[in-house]
Amino acid sequence: MKKISSLWVRSLKRKLLPNHLLGRFVAISFLPLISLEIALGGFFYARHWDALSHRLARDISGEIQSVAEWVDMTNLSDSEIQKNLKRLGTNLALEFSWKPNQFLPDQVKKRASKMVKPLKSELSGIHFPFQLHDSPYAEQTISVQLKRGILQVVVPRKRFFSSTVLVFLGLMIVSTLICFGIAFLFMKNQVRSMVRLAKAAEMFGLGQMDYPFKPEGATEVRQAGASFLQMRSRIQRYLKERTNMLAGVSHDLRTPLTRLKLQLEMLSQNTTTKDMQQDVAEMDQMLNGYLTFARGEGREESSFVEMSPFLNSLIDKFKKTGHDIELHAKTEARIYGRPTDLSRAFGNIINNATRYGTKTQIQLQKKQGMIHVIIDDNGPGIPAKKRIDVFKPFYRLDSARNSQTGGVGLGLTIARDTILSHGGEIRLETSPLKGLRVIISLPESQSKALK
Ligand SMILES: Nc1ncnc2c1ncn2[C@@H]1O[C@H](COP(=O)(O)OP(=O)(O)OP(=O)(O)O)[C@@H](O)[C@H]1O
Ligand SMILES: [Mg+2]
Structure with missing residues (x-):
């Protein structure tokens, strides 16, 4: 059972992990980084952005409540109210307008979009009947019902939405991409040195002893490269020695063999000498074969x-x-x-x-x-x-x-x-x-x- 599950994990790993070393390097270094960034982003959103949005919305609802109370209590004429509201609006970065003798229809409850949810929840600080005309990602309009008419407030987006989160996200993505680019180039160089070593080893296996190769890259790869070069030259030396020895022995044996051949020719010819001559001819042929083989090799x-x-x-x-x-x-x-x-x-x-x-x-x-x-x-x-x-x-x-x-x-x-x-x-x-x-x-x- 344990064996089956370990086999299953191994085959899953093989399927999920990229096959090439470069892909594996990138996956190993970037998966933790991306997970960390997602965790940090979530934490930032939950703690900072949400709290900030609620605080902004609370300020707005407090300001609207104060202005609404003033309008409700004042004895000023409609045109003077309008004039004062304009001045107040400029100071508070809100747009107020006074609509005397108008009344809101029955309250219609609407689902607020995610972006204005904090604003909507904080508007409960307004103690008058009101209606929020929710339009996502744009300015919001709030109509507050007072005794003599409607106070309409247009809240610009910048008053309830903090752009920090977008800047933060953008910075995170850009910095990740830059890191990714730098790491990719760096790792490509490291992998290239390994690919070159693999190529040199492959060519050596194919009998190409002098395939150009220079150890490079990280210390471990360079060490492997240097060991490969040492091994290659040792094998080359060994092959050369073996061939030289073979050629030397064959060459040295030829002189006594030629002497033997001449001596046999001078002996009286009978079946024994004939057999001996045949053996000597065979030995001569063998030596010639060796010499041809030894001379041709590695040239x-x-x-x-x-x-x-x-x-x-x-x-x-x-x-x-x-x-x-x-x-x-x-x-x-x-x-x-x-x-x-x-x-x-x-x-x-x-x-x-x-x-x-x-x-x-x-x-x-x-x-x-x-x-x-x-x-x-x-x-x-x-x-x-x-x-x-x-x-x-x-x-x-x-x-x-x-x-x-x-x-x-x-x-x-x-x-x-x-x-x-x-x-x-x-x-x-x-x-x-x-x-x-x-x-x-x-x-x-x-x-x-x-x-
Ligand atoms: N095609 C073949 N059919 C039958 N026997 C074969 C064949 N090829 C090789 N042999 C056998 O294998 C042996 C070894 O072959 P090998 O080619 O090494 O040597 P050889 O042909 O005897 O001599 P040479 O060194 O001149 O090639 C041969 O002596 C022969 O008996
Ligand atoms: Mg043959």
């Missing part, structure tokens, strides 16, 4: 490779030597990588197909950001339990089959090395042509300006 620059023309030109070479080979490439696909290394890798696989079978079919497909090259042949195939071993250096299946085909057993090793260093993978299956199916998957490149 080449990456570039965009259009798969369809790339495969076409590759199989043209095989077609020229009379092999039955077909290419089905209905899709346009591009990868980013080292063309010579790739052509050696694909060449090794196609070479195997033509060497161990008589018919080869190649397909090019594109799925979910990956390109897949499927190479089928009608040869004897590779049993499922040997499909891992054949990638080991110098591993060859049964010698009877291989004595006629001649090879050293490095083809698949080199191909897998190249494909993995391009961020791809290579799989062996049984082909519908009854032979071997090799599936090579590589990440598709979308952008032209990758570098």
